[in-house]
Amino acid sequence: METVSIRRYYVWQLPVRVYHWVNAVCVTVLCVTGYLIGSPLALQSSSEASFGYWFGTVRFVHFVTAFVFFFNFVGRIYWGFAGNSYARWNNFLVFRKSQWREIIEVLKVDILQAKAQPLESIGHNALASLTYFLTFIAFLFQCMTGFGMYAAMSDSWLPQLFAWIVPVMGGDFAVRQWHHMAMWFFIIFSFIHVYLVFYHDYVEGRGVLSSMVGGWKFIEKEKGKN
Amino acid sequence: MEEKMLTVYEQMQSRGYSRRDFLRFCSWMGALIGVEATGLARVVHALETKPRVPVVWFHFQECTCCSESFIRSSHPIVADILLDKISLDYTETLQAAAGKQAEEALHATMKKYKGEYLMLCEGSVPTEADGVYCCIAGRTALDIVKEAAEGAKAIVAWGSCASNGCIQGAKPNPTGATPIHKIVTGKPIINVPGCPPIGEVMAGTIVHLLAFDRIPQLDGLGRPKAFYSRRVHDTCYRRPNYDAGLFVESFDDENAKRGYCLYKVGCRGPVTYNACGVMRWNNGVSYPIQSGHGCIGCSEANFWDNGPFYQHLASFPGFGIETTADKIGVAVGAATLAGMAAHAISTNIRKRHEIKKDQNEQDKKGGA
Numbered sequence: 001m002e003t004v005s006i007r008r009y010y011v012w013q014l015p016v017r018v019y020h021w022v023n024a025v026c027v028t029v030l031c032v033t034g035y036l037i038g039s040p041l042a043l044q045s046s047s048e049a050s051f052g053y054w055f056g057t058v059r060f061v062h063f064v065t066a067f068v069f070f071f072n073f074v075g076r077i078y079w080g081f082a083g084n085s086y087a088r089w090n091n092f093l094v095f096r097k098s099q100w101r102e103i104i105e106v107l108k109v110d111i112l113q114a115k116a117q118p119l120e121s122i123g124h125n126a127l128a129s130l131t132y133f134l135t136f137i138a139f140l141f142q143c144m145t146g147f148g149m150y151a152a153m154s155d156s157w158l159p160q161l162f163a164w165i166v167p168v169m170g171g172d173f174a175v176r177q178w179h180h181m182a183m184w185f186f187i188i189f190s191f192i193h194v195y196l197v198f199y200h201d202y203v204e205g206r207g208v209l210s211s212m213v214g215g216w217k218f219i220e221k222e223k224g225k226n
Numbered sequence: 227m228e229e230k231m232l233t234v235y236e237q238m239q240s241r242g243y244s245r246r247d248f249l250r251f252c253s254w255m256g257a258l259i260g261v262e263a264t265g266l267a268r269v270v271h272a273l274e275t276k277p278r279v280p281v282v283w284f285h286f287q288e289c290t291c292c293s294e295s296f297i298r299s300s301h302p303i304v305a306d307i308l309l310d311k312i313s314l315d316y317t318e319t320l321q322a323a324a325g326k327q328a329e330e331a332l333h334a335t336m337k338k339y340k341g342e343y344l345m346l347c348e349g350s351v352p353t354e355a356d357g358v359y360c361c362i363a364g365r366t367a368l369d370i371v372k373e374a375a376e377g378a379k380a381i382v383a384w385g386s387c388a389s390n391g392c393i394q395g396a397k398p399n400p401t402g403a404t405p406i407h408k409i410v411t412g413k414p415i416i417n418v419p420g421c422p423p424i425g426e427v428m429a430g431t432i433v434h435l436l437a438f439d440r441i442p443q444l445d446g447l448g449r450p451k452a453f454y455s456r457r458v459h460d461t462c463y464r465r466p467n468y469d470a471g472l473f474v475e476s477f478d479d480e481n482a483k484r485g486y487c488l489y490k491v492g493c494r495g496p497v498t499y500n501a502c503g504v505m506r507w508n509n510g511v512s513y514p515i516q517s518g519h520g521c522i523g524c525s526e527a528n529f530w531d532n533g534p535f536y537q538h539l540a541s542f543p544g545f546g547i548e549t550t551a552d553k554i555g556v557a558v559g560a561a562t563l564a565g566m567a568a569h570a571i572s573t574n575i576r577k578r579h580e581i582k583k584d585q586n587e588q589d590k591k592g593g594a
């Protein structure tokens with residue numbers, strides 16, 4: 001019987017894992033509350049306004065989560081310089097030829113469902129790196145537009161840093177529209193992201209799914225380097 | 227025709243206003259433009275001693291609603307003195323002179339008071355086809371603006387047309403309608419957007435210029451901070467309903483009768499900077515939201531293109547008028563889920579083959 005030797009690699013350090021799950025919770029909360037802000041529920045109540053504050057609460061939760069989301073993101077950027085080789089910032093820039101070859105390889109596995117050749121990468125595969133780079137841009141965009149709008153309701157310095165975005169984008173209405181549209185990027189990204197993690201775990205058997213909990217991935221020995 | 231330049235106070239006296247009327251006017255204006263009580267003396271002093279500022283008021287691509295709003299400003303002295311008497315060496319709508327005479331008056335003022343006169347503009351300036359879409363006395367608006375701006379001390383762009391293009395500038399903008407600040411550079415320009423701006427806001431801006439001899443504090447978009455630093459939503463009396471999540475669902479429902487918030491029927495109050503909630507209109511009688519209609523955001527750039535007015539999200543460009551980002555998002559999301567389901571099924575078929583193969587190999591080895 002053929003045996004495959006597996007080596008265990010410690011890939012995701014604790015700060016990366018904590019970042020990941022804080023981010024996941026924040027994005028979920030921001031999408032739900034953001035959607036509600038855009039399309040509030042129809043309450044059929046004849047109560048006086050002074051008895052309720054639910055919409056105010058939804059917005060409050062959105063804003064508090066926004067701050068957590070922002071600082072978590074800043075922390076991840078820091079860890080891109082301080083963390084291990086899998087966490088480093090340059091993982092997310094796909095400029096090398098070999099990375100583009102890997103992207104094609106991954107697309108073959110993911111979409112054409114060709115037989116999986118074990119990938120070179122132990123951390124993110126190149127396509128994932130590219131995608132996460134795009135999500136970082138989306139985070140930045142969402143923070144800039146979000147805090148840009150928030151600047152109208154706050155004097156504190158952080159939102160004011162982003163106030164310039166409003167005239168640049170042509171007014172609050174445009175900023176709101178773009179902020180709202182970007183929500184769909186997050187939702188659709190999350191669908192695909194979760195599905196693909198399951199899928200890769202399912203066909204590769206490297207433990208990607210649990211790696212974001214325990215930090216380890218299990219890689220075939222002849223493949224694994226370093 | 228040589229005449230001595232009278233001060234605002236002298237003008238008022240000659241019109242039979244008393245000192246008390248004058249002081250009342252000053253404190254009213256002072257309150258409007260947000261000077262402190264101690265600064266009031268400066269307003270009084272300025273209007274008492276400074277000779278009037280020569281003013282030319284242009285009308286380009288516009289509907290004259292700004293002028294209409296201005297002359298309906300709640301204080302009679304605004305119309306009587308600011309408009310009728312002290313200002314306006316030239317204004318197409320109200321001047322008695324016409325044709326050649328009017329043009330002469332304009333040029334006389336521009337020559338005599340070079341560097342001193344105020345230039346007030348109503349309307350946008352067409353730039354397509356060399357600007358032929360708006361010609362006055364045989365010259366294009368583009369020419370006129372450039373010439374008049376040369377010698378102006380400051381420029382006030384009245385209304386949304388002059389400050390951001392308004393309806394003429396809406397897509398597809400066939401005349402290339404352009405706001406003043408994109409044509410003139412190197413001059414102080416005050417944008418007073420709104421379709422029209424509130425009369426008191428217009429009067430307040432003029433009084434500020436007269437009294438302090440410099441332009442009021444402006445925000446990033448060149449609007450006087452005194453009137454445009456807050457959103458309609460921030461001063462809206464329906465705001466408690468908004469916070470409580472009590473919304474009008476359609477204009478004929480129970481909630482509309484109860485005066486709930488108009489957010490879900492498209493109110494642009496949360497994205498519109500203006501003073502309507504505080505000053506209101508027509509002598510403070512009402513404003514759109516008080517009359518049961520959402521704010522349409524008339525003082526914001528591109529408000530005509532941000533429609534339809536009666537829904538919260540704009541229609542997505544290129545997808546028809548009823549299609550919002552949410553509808554498209556739901557469609558793309560559903561397609562993604564369907565794709566994932568198909569993918570999962572085919573993955574499982576493949577994986578079953580693989581497992582079977584492994585199993586067979588194992589069985590073979592085990593049997594041997």
Ligand code: HEM
Nearest residue numbers: 027030031034035037038066142143146147149150180183
């Ligand atoms: C994953 C990230 C985020 C998502 C998906 C998201 C989503 C949304 C959505 C859908 C809306 C409703 C827009 C509408 O009126 O139609 C909204 C509103 C808003 N968001 Fe976000 N948002 C995110 C992050 C942020 C961040 C980081 C901030 C920063 C403070 C922020 C601040 C705001 C503000 C100020 C509003 C307007 C709320 C109001 O005026 O009532 N958002 N968001």
Ligand code: SF4
Nearest residue numbers: 459462487488493495
């Ligand atoms: S009616 Fe408009 S401006 Fe007033 S609270 Fe509601 S959304 Fe805001």
